Amino acid sequence: MPGSVELVVFDCDGVLIDSERIAVKVDVAVLGDLGWTLSEAEVIERFVGRSDADAHAEIEAHLGRKLPTGFGEAVEQRYREAFANELGPVEGVLDALDRITKPSCIASSGTHDHMRYTLGLTGLYERFAGRIFSAEDVANGKPAPDLFLHAARRMGATPGGCVVVEDSRHGVQAARAAGMRVLGFTGGLTRPEALEGPDTIVFDDMRELTKLLDQLDVA
DSSP states (O other): BBBBEEEEEHHHHSSTOOOOOOOHHHHHHHHHHHHHOOHHHHHHHTTTOHHHHHHHHHHHHHTOOOOOOTTTHHHHHHHHHHHHHHHOTTTTTHHHHHHHHHHHEEEEEOOOOHHHHHHHTOOOOOHHHOOEEEEESSSSOOOOOOHHHHHHHHTOGGGGGGGEOSSHHHHHHHHTTOOOOOEESSSSSOOOOHOOOOEEEEEEEEHHHHHHHHHBBOO
């Protein structure tokens, strides 16, 4: 899908902030408390890159019962306690952001409130303020294309002119479904082979990001 790059669309968790290593450990503990024992690898495969609403629906389906009242808020508090001590930007991403000259935005499965907190902790919120889109904004979260198409419309870009930087299987599937090119980041938790596919370049070092964008920016 050659063409000039009009917009760089970043996922948030695992791409801009190194949160998924922390969150997955919390998820394993929370699911264990509910009676569903999953390994970190199983949590990554099932839930990383998906919205809270979709994840909660799958948990309820597996357990055969509704989650307790206040479950989402309690889990968010556990995330925040863990993030407060450990969260930082993904290695190399700050330098990459400084060098990117194309318009950019965030399109994440996280809620707006969650991103205000995590991006604020890492000093990235103000850099993207006004250009942050959440699965809360659309009917269907990743792997549906809705969120990426919504971000492109709001930013005035065509789908074919967008390059999505993603680190999850569900996110990569959503970007392809939206007709966008993908840079699949494997420096986090997801196996490279889970991201490979059409219109996708897989990379493992954020310091390579601007070079890859230049390669894709074909007039």
